[in-house]
Amino acid sequence: MQRTKTKTWAFLGGFAALMLLFTFLDLPISKALFDQSSPFGNLFAGLAELPCTLVGVFSCAALAVTRPRENKALAALNIAGFGVLMALFALMAGVMPTGYLPLPKAFMLTGVVYAAAAVLLTVRISRTQAAALRRAATLGLLLVLAAMVVINVVKVFWGRPRMRSMADPDSQFTLWFIPQGFTADEECKSFPSGHSANAACILWITLLPTFLPRLRTKKAFAVLNCVAFGWMILSMLSRVIMGAHFATDVTMGASITVCCFYLLKRVFYKEQAALFGPEKS
Numbered sequence: 001m002q003r004t005k006t007k008t009w010a011f012l013g014g015f016a017a018l019m020l021l022f023t024f025l026d027l028p029i030s031k032a033l034f035d036q037s038s039p040f041g042n043l044f045a046g047l048a049e050l051p052c053t054l055v056g057v058f059s060c061a062a063l064a065v066t067r068p069r070e071n072k073a074l075a076a077l078n079i080a081g082f083g084v085l086m087a088l089f090a091l092m093a094g095v096m097p098t099g100y101l102p103l104p105k106a107f108m109l110t111g112v113v114y115a116a117a118a119v120l121l122t123v124r125i126s127r128t129q130a131a132a133l134r135r136a137a138t139l140g141l142l143l144v145l146a147a148m149v150v151i152n153v154v155k156v157f158w159g160r161p162r163m164r165s166m167a168d169p170d171s172q173f174t175l176w177f178i179p180q181g182f183t184a185d186e187e188c189k190s191f192p193s194g195h196s197a198n199a200a201c202i203l204w205i206t207l208l209p210t211f212l213p214r215l216r217t218k219k220a221f222a223v224l225n226c227v228a229f230g231w232m233i234l235s236m237l238s239r240v241i242m243g244a245h246f247a248t249d250v251t252m253g254a255s256i257t258v259c260c261f262y263l264l265k266r267v268f269y270k271e272q273a274a275l276f277g278p279e280k281s
Contacts (some may be wrong), residue, residue: 015255019176022247023212027173030163034243044238045195046100051205051231052198053096054091056144061118062137062275066130085141090115125211130143132211140204146260151197151253159183160191164236176248193245193253199235200257202228210269 022029035041056245061104067078094111097103125133159180165187166172174180183189206224209215215224236250247251 011254011258011262014223015251018251021249023176026176026246027169027248027271028241030243031169031211033237033241034163035241036164036243038238038241040056041238042100044235045099045242045244046103046203047200048097048195048231048235048238050093051200051202052144053089053093053149055140055201055204057114057258058118059123059137060089061115062126062133063141065122065126066121066137072087078090086115086118089144124267129213132173135203135268136207136210139207139211140265142264143204143257143261144201146264147197147201147257148194150256150260151194154192155189155194156184157182158191159185159188161188161247162190162244163246176246176252179228191249191252192234192256193239195239195244196232196236196250196253197257200254200261202231203258203261204224207265207269209241 005020064079064082064086067075068084069075090111092111093114093242094108098105098107122133122137157179159182160174161172161178163169180188205228206221208224209217209221215221232254236254239245239250240247
């Protein structure tokens with residue numbers, strides 16, 4: 001328990017320090033990095049959010065496959081409800097990258113591939129790890145929905161202009177902690193970053209060892225964490241480069257999802273309540 005509290009306070013302290021630092025460096029960082037022609041920035045603009053939609057697809061497939069079977073009506077309702085949600089997430093996974101990258105329309109069909117792969121994988125895993133799979137999937141779906149809802153609600157009421165929309169950044173720049181009011185203009189939805197929040201959903205992969213016994217090693221857990229945080233950092237950096245967000249925007253966006261993950265993990269995995277992994281006995 002003490003180790004959990006230490007890591008929690010370390011995360012909160014790090015978050016506060018970054019937000020304080022970036023409060024003063026927001027505009028200088030964006031001026032130095034802004035480059036809408038950046039291949040890296042454009043690539044991650046299209047791919048950064050995939051973890052969110054793919055976790056949604058997999059989680060819905062798992063919840064449908066591991067449905068309670070005692071009540072046929074309830075089982076059918078589970079299949080229908082989670083099936084529709086899975087289809088929506090799969091559609092998003094196929095369509096969203098095409099809004100940022102010069103991809104053929106046929107790329108949208110990758111959503112079908114994602115959904116089919118998720119069903120096949122969850123059916124196989126559920127044969128031996130149904131309960132563990134369902135618990136991780138429930139957390140995954142709640143994480144994705146929380147990230148989407150919280151971020152988009154805050155965006156609408158904060159109204160912070162994006163760097164790329166400013167003709168004169170020195171005079172038009174606004175501090176992150178001063179809301180500019182309600183807006184429907186996409187160019188005034190800089191704070192917080194939706195891409196960063198959705199990218200941070202990749203933290204869910206650190207739960208893979210809970211239903212994939214082969215991954216229950218320190219090395220595997222370390223690799224999963226490195227992949228997750230590496231993806232988050234690259235996604236956050238790309239949004240600043242593209243002028244879509246400031247450093248405070250991406251820090252807040254990712255941190256909201258990290259906090260949601262932490263809170264959900266405490267609820268679903270009380271015996272593994274630490275933010276960055278299972279406790280040592």
